[in-house]
Every structure is written in C-alpha cells, then in structure tokens.
Amino acid sequence: MYQSSRLIVTRAGRSLAALxxxxxxxxxxxxxxxxxVPVKLRKYVSHPQTHALVERMPNPKVKELDVSPALHVLNSEKSLFISLYNTSNRTIRLVPGTQVAQMSPITVASMVDSESPVLPDIRRVNISPSERESLQELLNEWKDVFSQNDLDLGHYDGLKHKIDLTDEHPFKQRYKRIPPHMLEEVADHLRQLEASGVIRPSKSPFSLPVVCCRKKDRRLRLCVDYRLLNTRTKKDNYCLPRIEEILDSLKGAAFFS
Known part of the structure; x- marks a missing residue:
C-alpha cells in the first residue's frame, strides 16, 4: 500500500474553539x-462543515499532555476523538471539562500525488554517508516487504498449515459477551480486518470465542480463546533450539532483521 496522495494545508485564521x-x-x-479520548467543542460553531486542525492548546493544568495533530470536520453537536500522549514520568488525572486541545480553521493549499512507500527512517543510524546511501538503495529495492500500516500484514499462500486433532468431531464454544459500548467499535474493526484479507466469512462447524482486549495505546485488539482447541490437538515432540546457541550465532553481526 502506498500513500497515493498528500494534502497540503495552511491555517486560515485564529483558533475557532477549545476542546x-x-x-x-x-x-x-x-x-x-x-x-x-472523547472531546467536544467549548462553544457553538456556526459553520459545521468547516475543516479544522486539532492541535495542542496551552493549558498549565495539562502542560505534560501532547496532542496528535489531526484534521476534523467541525460539528458542534457530536463528540470528536483525539489522541493524547502523556510525556511525563507520572500518571496524569484528567477530569471532565478540562481543556485539552484547540481547533484552528485550515484551507487546502494543494494536492500532491505521491508514490513513495513508507520506509524505515535511517537518518539517525550511526553509519557513514556512503553506507547510508547504500542502505537507502537497499530499502528502496525491497520496499514492498515493509508494512505500510497496522493492517498491511502481507499474504503467503505457498504452503498450508494443518492442525491434527485427537478426533474429528467438531466442537463449539459460546461467544463471550461484548460490552454494549464496544459493539460498534468491534464491528468496524472486523470490517477492517475482512477488507484487509486478515479474516473472511466462515460457516465452519468449529467455533471459538473472540476476546476483546486493549493495546497500550487503548486501541482495540481482538484475540481468540484457543484453549479448548489446544486440549484437542495432538502434541508434537521436537527439540527446541537452545537460546545460548542462537545468541552465539549472532556474534559479529552489526545489523539484525
């Protein structure tokens, strides 16, 4: 997946409203x-279709909270969701009604087409200029192997995996309850996974429950409870490599992938 277009924007005026x-x-x-976190405009905005930039707002109460800049369409009636980052080494308590960001109107300056993939940033790698140039050429040559987003997982159909069961009788488990406030979020995530080819509709006689978890950044992660499957699986006996031998094999290497 490539970045097909890039929007160049400029501020069109002062801050419209606090969030x-x-x-x-x-x-x-x-x-x-x-x-x-969910936020709402502090005051009514008479032009609800205006595009605006969400950014950090000076506030001594939350000076250690950084805001991820993002573009939104103004709507005085609905909540927005913005990303906050705690830059301090302590836990910050955020109470309802606290000003955490601001919105500034923007105008589109130009649209720039781009076919450049997202590649690893090597600007801070401690190598010589010639080595940096060679490394950049190598990355460009193999650009297709780098993931462009969280759902760009790649696909390989060169082999098929088979799970040997102790018996062939299908088994099912009742699905686990999903909290009502997460139903829409889970449905959206499932649609994204299906569109990316990670999952597909199935009528299999086997069924195991999905468990909703949160990543460290509070984004949704869907897991599958495979414990029942593990109890019905034939166990393989094979020698695992020793960790010491694996570490010894890395001796003298400068780059790891």
Missing amino acids: LYQGHDALHIASNIWIE
Whole structure:
C-alpha cells in the first residue's frame, strides 16, 4: 500500500474553539502512553462543515499532555476523538471539562500525488554517508516487504498449515459477551480486518470465542480463546533450539532483521 496522495494545508485564521474532555469520569493516563479520548467543542460553531486542525492548546493544568495533530470536520453537536500522549514520568488525572486541545480553521493549499512507500527512517543510524546511501538503495529495492500500516500484514499462500486433532468431531464454544459500548467499535474493526484479507466469512462447524482486549495505546485488539482447541490437538515432540546457541550465532553481526 502506498500513500497515493498528500494534502497540503495552511491555517486560515485564529483558533475557532477549545476542546474539552467529555468523559463521564476522571481519566488516569499512565506515563508514556497514547490514549484516545472523547472531546467536544467549548462553544457553538456556526459553520459545521468547516475543516479544522486539532492541535495542542496551552493549558498549565495539562502542560505534560501532547496532542496528535489531526484534521476534523467541525460539528458542534457530536463528540470528536483525539489522541493524547502523556510525556511525563507520572500518571496524569484528567477530569471532565478540562481543556485539552484547540481547533484552528485550515484551507487546502494543494494536492500532491505521491508514490513513495513508507520506509524505515535511517537518518539517525550511526553509519557513514556512503553506507547510508547504500542502505537507502537497499530499502528502496525491497520496499514492498515493509508494512505500510497496522493492517498491511502481507499474504503467503505457498504452503498450508494443518492442525491434527485427537478426533474429528467438531466442537463449539459460546461467544463471550461484548460490552454494549464496544459493539460498534468491534464491528468496524472486523470490517477492517475482512477488507484487509486478515479474516473472511466462515460457516465452519468449529467455533471459538473472540476476546476483546486493549493495546497500550487503548486501541482495540481482538484475540481468540484457543484453549479448548489446544486440549484437542495432538502434541508434537521436537527439540527446541537452545537460546545460548542462537545468541552465539549472532556474534559479529552489526545489523539484525
């Protein structure tokens, strides 16, 4: 997947409105953590279709919270979700109604087409200029092997994996309850996974429950409870490599992949 286009924007004026944290309860944000929070405009905006840039707002109460800049369409009636990052080494308590960001109007300056893939940043790698140039050429040559986003997992159909069961009788487990407030989020995530080819619709007689978890940045992660499957699987006996031997094999290497 490549970045097909890039939007170049400029500010069109002063801040339109402050954004207030809209949670029902106080939120505790751990150190060095990204988290998405609901916010709402502090005042009514008469032009709801205006595009605006969400950015950090000077506020002594939350000076250690950084805001991930993002473009949004203004809507005085609905909540927005913005990403906050705790830059401090302590937990920050965020109470409802706290000003955490601001919105500034923007205008589109130009649209730039780009076919450049997202590659690893090697600007800070401690190598010589000639080595840096060679490494950049190598990355460009193999650019297709790098993931461009969280759902760009790649696909290989050169072999098929088979799970040998102790018996061939299908088994099912009842699905686990999903909290009502997460139903829409789970449905959206499933649609993304299906569109990316990670999952597909199935009518298999086997069924195991999905478990909803949160990543450190509070994004959704769907896991499958395979414990019942593990009890019905034939066990393989084979020698695992020794960790010491693996580490010894890395001796003298400068780059690892």
